[in-house]
Amino acid sequence: MAHLNRKAAQRMMQAEGMDALLILSAEGFAHATGAAPGVATMWRREGAVAVLVPADPDQPETVVISDLFAANLRRDSHIRDIRESPIWVEAMTIEAPDLDGDLSVLGDLWDGPRRPVGNRRPETFDPAITYGHLRDALAEKGLRAGRVGVELSAVAANGIDALTAALAPTTLTDGTHVARQLRAMKSPEEIALLRSAVEVAEVGISAVRDAISVGVARSDLAAVWSATVAKAGAGRPMTGQWEYISVGADPWGGDAIAAPGDLVKVDVGCLMRGYTSDSGRTFVVGQPRRLQAEMHAALMTGFRAGFDLLHPGTPLSEVHRATQSAIRGRGLGGYSRGHFGHSLGTGPGSEEWPFISADADTRIESGMVLAFETPIYVTGVGGMIIEDQVEITDNGPVSMNRLTHDLVAC
Template structure:
């Protein structure tokens, strides 16, 4: 585990008076251990536990995930598996095979038994433990609670999110790369837009470019014309016509880290309303970004974005938030809204946005990834924020 993650998680232990944190969601398990489990992503409710303590770390995994731990060289201080799977071994099974055979000689009878064992190994059994409820069904929590009857369990999903709120240098680099790849995908679409191109056509080109650059598509919203007023919908066969707006809201994954950016284009010369409304939301987004520096409450950024958007051509502008943190989850805390008073810290990464949707007309949107620095803010996206005319 790198020093930044260790520091962030230790800070949670100190603040919350805990002796251990136990992760269960795919994002939190990765944050603690570095493990990305395919089976965890495939089977909802599958039990994986990644344990962080002051003395060390541990993993509890199903039998099948010993392959991922061995192949990806995941390093923890204690490992326990449970369940059943079947592997055969050649006379020389190789380094990975030898590790798997060793780890699976005596699987625990249940996930709860395995968790009890590693908590004991780490010296925190019977102590105060934060258990991430985000990846557990209610009956599973009850079974674990019964098995750990002498241990005090407290819900910890939000604690993990607080730890992940401030990113380390490697995380910022991954988030920046994800944002740049998404921009490259938009550029590829802008280069092929012409009358007759459908939302599906555009989405396909975007995702192909993302894959070509070594990332994975995460979500792809490309809406045309009147459909630009529809937030978060799948692409359709709506074809592009002269005068149509094209609203992009999309992202990708670089490793497990995400991007979420937006741009708007128009086929042909924009109308007065299109140009005026886009200029207004761009002014609001830029004002919010300019106001970002350590110590500023995120609610102030919300007020700035809405006020400046209204002052610059959209007097009726309304919005419930103007951005959010981003990282292993698409919405890491904090969200930039009117009620959240969390102060900005260096290392936070945000997607700042000021979308506008009007049914029967269309929509415009701009969204950029930014990193809070010790003295202000650094924009991770590099493409033009202007209304693209194609």
């Protein structure tokens, strides 16, 4: 299912004077089409796939995808204007083959209508073929002389000239911010996936908490996490999981063995159809010492101050300012962190734009899902984190998490 909101896209493009948006990243492709972009995107080079989204929502989108994944796109996406680009993989389809026949049964396929011209396949993929399809689509939509916003964050510096030349006389402008904003606004289906991911992750966090004891190794806790979420995620569209679990005084240490008084930081996530959750809690082996308790209390003060500001219309920079000021005011006077959270989605990592940072020029909008966090890492004491996954509604923030934020003694 595609999640790109055409009405919102129209509003954003009209505000920027754009006639269309050209999406080139793998995650942007999945968001706009509801289908997998295919293996040719593994190198994250421009031209492997493309989605052309006209500003006019009554004009259909155009998709360019590799011939190997075109059938899947036709099955999974609402988009019907699909154009194919050959990749390196030799693949074909034969209906009702005679398995007792000889190789001549394949002969007619070499010259089939969907084979590469001259039956020659590229080393990986050929961006020029993708750009040719886009040039044709722009002409058919009457946009060859138009202004197209391009997801330039997905274009290498040495690739922009070829793209510009191929689509001339179309005027290309940077549409990265529009593509990012569209992905930051989550559909109900995306929110449901992220909520499901949190539910499974919290089952895993609880299992890790229950397994904490003197003598347990970091690798043991990681194994408990992995096994638990695999079981809890059975029957759901779970596509992966990740963990940053640390044990003991070194937040960046290896396979540490838990000793009395050690901190255990659990920063983890599960993926549902590629959408990742991100949650964090901190535990202590036995009762916390005064320094540990006061550090956690400072983080909790900052968490509450920032969380209360997660309302539509609030600048993300203001959330950062309030969070950091509250933490510093509770005794961590020199505390400094570049961001206190981020959006979530289907990117190559667990963090997506926009970030809750001092320099952010973005305001919170209803429909966003943000991971909001207040961590600290002190070698000699250990790692600490408080992190919730938060849905932004018209009425303010709603946490998807249920576990206590307390520094829990195990």
